[in-house]
Each structure stands twice: as structure tokens, then as C-alpha cells.
Amino acid sequence: MFIPIWVILCFFLIVIYMMHQRGKEIDRLNNTIFNKKSELSKQERRLSEKAANLESYVNIKINSLVAERAEIVNERKKWEQEKGLIINLENSSISKFPFIAGVLADYRTARDSSLAWQLEHKKRPALKAAEVIQKVKREKREILQEAYAYKWELSYLKSLLPWLDELSNDIIISSDQSYNQVDSKVDDEAIRWLSPEEYNKLPDVEKYQRALDRYMKRPKKSSWEAGQEYERYIGYLYESDGFHVTYFGASEGLHDLGRDLICKKEGSIHIVQCKRWSTKKQIHEKHINQLFGTTVMYYLSEISETHTADGFYQALNDKKIVPVFASTTGYSETALKFAKSLGVICKTKPMGPYPVIKCNINQSTREHIYHLPFDQQYDHCIISKEQGEFYALTVQEAEDAGFRRAKRWHGPSSHTKK
Incomplete structure (x- = not known):
């Protein structure tokens, strides 16, 4: 079969045109790829710079935190030293109270002195403000000195009289929570x-x-009033059981020597300590020991003819004298062990109507x-x-x-x- 030449020529022209167009498309794609690579390279450089900057910033912050931590550690050491000094001062003997109170008051007001000095010597001195601060400092020092003295005296008294700690939150005098203001002309508590x-x-x-x-x-009742009510309630229960009851705590107050009730019946004497406490608290061994100690003292002063402890344990075994602890709350395990060894009877009796x-x-x-x-x-x-x-x-x-x-x-x- 014969193919005309012009057909062949047209075919080759079409092929050449198509190859030309293909070449142009490849060039366009190559240019696009090149541009993308250039853009990616720029972004990579920017990211590298940011990473380097971030690393530098982190290192600076780490160094700063390390320096701050070292400073805090040093400050803490200084604070611990000052705290130790203050504790030693606060634990000093009572004869040193006035001197030490003055030292600590000076220490507490030193910052005020520094502030006053800065106000006086700054570029534009604030003399009036500095004068006010100095005056406040003097008053503050006097108050602090007195407060420290009272604090140590109270601590010293508590060390001599441990039972004071139980009264620290009590109102010793009956609170004036009355319904009406008292008319002095009417001699009647009602x-x-x-x-x-x-x-x-x-x-x-x-x-x-x-x-x-x-x-x-x-x-509202003070702890003292609530305790007095409980003593009266326990006393009533003893009286109902045929005992002759002396309300020693209610009549003697702080001078009750740890004996709230003295109950006598048929040659037996119960020395009773009463505690109306929250159920969240516990009676501990120190309270048991105090009751036992005051029972011994009662025996020495009221029973023993020779005022010696001879015969005390025999009287204890014979139930002639019996230490009794009455409480609205429970007892610690150690307190019960002490009570068993010392012959102290522990009762848990909630407050009730009577x-x-x-x-x-x-x-x-x-x-x-x-x-x-x-x-x-x-x-x-x-x-x-x-x-x-x-x-x-x-x-x-x-x-x-x-x-x-x-x-x-x-x-x-x-x-x-x-």
C-alpha cells in the first residue's frame, strides 16, 4: 500500500510538535522543583537559626536558674542559721529573758532601720517618711520585746506546770454570755x-x-464551763451510787491539783479527774500520770498518819483509795498501759441529761x-x-x-x- 509523502510529513510534524510541547512542560516542572527546593532551603536556614536562638535562650535560662538556685540555697543556709540562733535564744534560761527579748526585738526591727536609712539618703530624701518609720520602729521594738518576754515566761510556766497547756484555749472566768445585762441593784444571778x-x-x-x-x-460555752458541767454530771452519777461527793475542781478552780471530784463511800475514796473533750482528741499517758501523782499526794496529806508513802500501794490494792479518770473521749494505747500498771480506772462516759x-x-x-x-x-x-x-x-x-x-x-x- 502506498502512503503519500504529505501524510508522512504531517505525521513527523505532529511528533516534533508534541516533543517540543513535552520539553516545555518538563522545563516548567524543573523550574517549579528548583523554586520549591530554594524555598525549602530558605525555610531550613530560618529553622536552624530559630533552633540555635532557642538553644541559646534555654542555656541562658538554665544558667540563670542554676544561679538563682545557688542563691536560694545560700539564703536558706543563712535562714537556717538565723532560725537556729533564734531557737537557741528562745530556749535560753528565764534569767536571760529581758536581754534576749531586746536582742530579738532589735533583730526584727532591723529592716525598718534599713528602710528609714534608704529614705533619708536617696536622691530625693523623704525625711518625713523616714521619721515616721523610725517612730513606728521604736514602738514596734517595745511591743516585740514585751511579747517575747511574755512568750518565754508562759513557756517557762508551762514547763513547771504541764497542766496549764490544757487550759491554753480555755476561758478561765465564766463567759458573760448572758441573756440580759446585769442590774447591779438586783442581787440574783437569774x-x-x-x-x-x-x-x-x-x-x-x-x-x-x-x-x-x-x-x-x-x-456558747467556754471550755471551762463545759468542763464544769461534766464534773457536775459525773458527781451526780457518783451521788446516785451512794457516794459523798466533794466538788473540788468546781470550788477550787486552778488550784484543784488535778482532783475534780473526791468521792467517799464505805471506807473507799475515789479521786476523780474529769475531761470533757472532743472525740477527735485522746487522753494520753501524761494525764494518767498526773492523776496518779495527785492521788499519791492526797494519800500523803489526808490519809497517811506519818505523811509518807508507806502503805499507799496496800491502800491502792485494797481499793481504799482509787484513782478514776472519767472522759467523754477515748484513751491512747499507751495511756491504757500506764493506767493498768498504776491501778487507774479509765471510764469513757458521754455527757448526758440529768x-x-x-x-x-x-x-x-x-x-x-x-x-x-x-x-x-x-x-x-x-x-x-x-x-x-x-x-x-x-x-x-x-x-x-x-x-x-x-x-x-x-x-x-x-x-x-x-
């Missing part, structure tokens, strides 16, 4: 819990019952008088069932039994039985 109108207009039974209810249900009105019969005048818990002679009044005396739950019960309210005691002329 008025603290009544309004003037109530006190003057209500019948005696209703008036005194209302005062008693408010007194017993008052929302009749609080003491109905007493004067043995000389045969007067029938009842005492409310806030009355002056309440804790000195002893209830004897054999004599027809008793605890009443309400004022009405006491009045119905023929008892009248106690008047305020003004001296030995009173006939209230103690």
Missing part, C-alpha cells in the same frame, strides 16, 4: 438570763425555770432550799438522800416538795449546808 420585764412580772416558778432553761441551753436542781435541807434551821446551777453555793451544797434531799428536774418539782429558791450567800452567817 436576772442574767431574763429580761427586766420577765424578772419583775413572771411568777417565781416560771421565772426561775425560764432562767434555768436558758442557762442550760446557752449556745436533774440539776439541788434540793437541800439545812440541818440547823430545817429550811428547805433549792439551788440552781448558777447560784453561788451550788457546788458547795451536798445532797444526802438519807436526809430527804434530792435532785429535782424542774423548779415546779422543787417547789411542790416544799423547797424555796436559795438567796445569795453573804458570809459565814448563812446556814447553807456545805
